[in-house]
Amino acid sequence: MINVNKPFLPPIEEYNAYVESIWKRNWLTNNGPLVNELELKLKEYLNVEHLLFLNNGTIALQIAVKALNLSGEIITTPFSFVATTSSIVWEGCQPVFADIDPHTLNIDPASIEKAITDKTSAILATHVYGNPCDIDAISAIARKHKLKVIYDAAHCFGTLYKGKSVFAYGDVSTTSFHATKLFHTIEGGAVFTQDPDLLKKMAYIRNFGFDGPDNFAELGINGKNSEFHAAMGLANLKYADEILKQRKASCKYYDERLVNLKHTKIRLQEEGGFNYAYYPIILESESMLLKCMEELNDNRIFPRRYFYPSLSSLKYVQNAEMPVCDSIAKRVLCLPLYHDLDKFDIDFICRILLRSQKYQFLNSLLG
Numbered sequence: 001m002i003n004v005n006k007p008f009l010p011p012i013e014e015y016n017a018y019v020e021s022i023w024k025r026n027w028l029t030n031n032g033p034l035v036n037e038l039e040l041k042l043k044e045y046l047n048v049e050h051l052l053f054l055n056n057g058t059i060a061l062q063i064a065v066k067a068l069n070l071s072g073e074i075i076t077t078p079f080s081f082v083a084t085t086s087s088i089v090w091e092g093c094q095p096v097f098a099d100i101d102p103h104t105l106n107i108d109p110a111s112i113e114k115a116i117t118d119k120t121s122a123i124l125a126t127h128v129y130g131n132p133c134d135i136d137a138i139s140a141i142a143r144k145h146k147l148k149v150i151y152d153a154a155h156c157f158g159t160l161y162k163g164k165s166v167f168a169y170g171d172v173s174t175t176s177f178h179a180t181k182l183f184h185t186i187e188g189g190a191v192f193t194q195d196p197d198l199l200k201k202m203a204y205i206r207n208f209g210f211d212g213p214d215n216f217a218e219l220g221i222n223g224k225n226s227e228f229h230a231a232m233g234l235a236n237l238k239y240a241d242e243i244l245k246q247r248k249a250s251c252k253y254y255d256e257r258l259v260n261l262k263h264t265k266i267r268l269q270e271e272g273g274f275n276y277a278y279y280p281i282i283l284e285s286e287s288m289l290l291k292c293m294e295e296l297n298d299n300r301i302f303p304r305r306y307f308y309p310s311l312s313s314l315k316y317v318q319n320a321e322m323p324v325c326d327s328i329a330k331r332v333l334c335l336p337l338y339h340d341l342d343k344f345d346i347d348f349i350c351r352i353l354l355r356s357q358k359y360q361f362l363n364s365l366l367g
């Protein structure tokens with residue numbers, strides 16, 4: 001079976017060495033030494049000034065909205081994982097959707113401008129698939145209208161923008177270290193900011209608002225992560241360069257094998273350094289996608305419709321027509337991509353796709 005994703009696992013002895021150290025200290029959670037070590041090593045690896053390790057990427061988004069004191073409307077993308085929208089609603093704000101760019105699939109700055117009202121407090125944009133948004137344009141809009149910016153950078157481990165980690169942009173950037181991400185801590189996430197005061201506030205929020213044993217500086221939540229999760233992160237971090245390299249090579253191989261497939265690829269951000277987190281293809285129609293998927297599934301290959309459906313169709317939001325997103329969400333398919341996906345697997349996947357498309361074409365000629 002070939003799934004869309006397969007979590008990376010480090011050699012078990014390397015994880016066990018950390019677990020033995022946890023046993024010795026009997027310190028399992030609450031800002032332990034492995035959490036501190038992981039935070040330091042991540043800052044060094046990513047070359048960012050500040051970050052807080054959290055228990056998942058959804059809490060990271062909610063903490064960002066809370067810490068920035070946002071209210072009213074937040075302009076966001078309809079093409080993302082559900083947590084991007086649900087976090088806004090969970091924090092009592094209203095998501096207002098702006099359509100996406102048809103080439104990058106990231107939020108379109110021109111649509112953001114059109115959606116601004118006197119109730120808008122922020123922009124929450126996703127760097128889709130690890131490909132950075134037009135950060136310069138979004139920053140200019142935010143400056144002009146005095147809006148805060150949060151980037152959902154859940155897919156962005158290793159992504160650069162203008163030579164810097166993409167996590168260094170926005171008032172707050174958030175990420176996910178879920179097991180399906182290219183760097184993971186089983187469950188986990190982080191917030192990043194350049195602002196030391198905001199960092200302090202988010203650190204309080206992460207730990208119930210505690211400021212000393214009997215004092216509360218903020219309204220908080222439990223956003224902490226454990227020593228066991230930090231241990232997985234530390235064990236995995238050693239392999240991050242290798243994982244990034246392997247994914248790039250697999251994407252290149254897909255590119256070569258799929259030259260004759262009728263599809264479009266996402267346009268990469270010119271200022272960006274893509275991390276090859278996903279391999280999305282955009283097909284000509286939803287029926288073509290469904291047929292390709294069916295044939296892949298018959299061969300025990302499970303790509304994923306990601307993201308589908310458009311978040312503007314969720315039950316708990318004000319629905320809006322998003323023509324570009326609606327069309328893309330129906331036609332985009334992420335093909336299997338993980339660290340040890342081999343060339344034979346990619347050959348097999350591509351052969352099925354090419355054959356499926358050929359038969360669909362022949363059938364269309366027969367009427």
Ligand SMILES: Cc1ncc(COP(=O)(O)O)c(C=O)c1O
Nearest residue numbers: 056057058081083154176177178
């Ligand atoms: C774009 C995006 N945002 C947020 C999340 C939520 O992250 P987590 O699963 O760590 O809560 C994900 C997870 O897949 C995601 O892809």
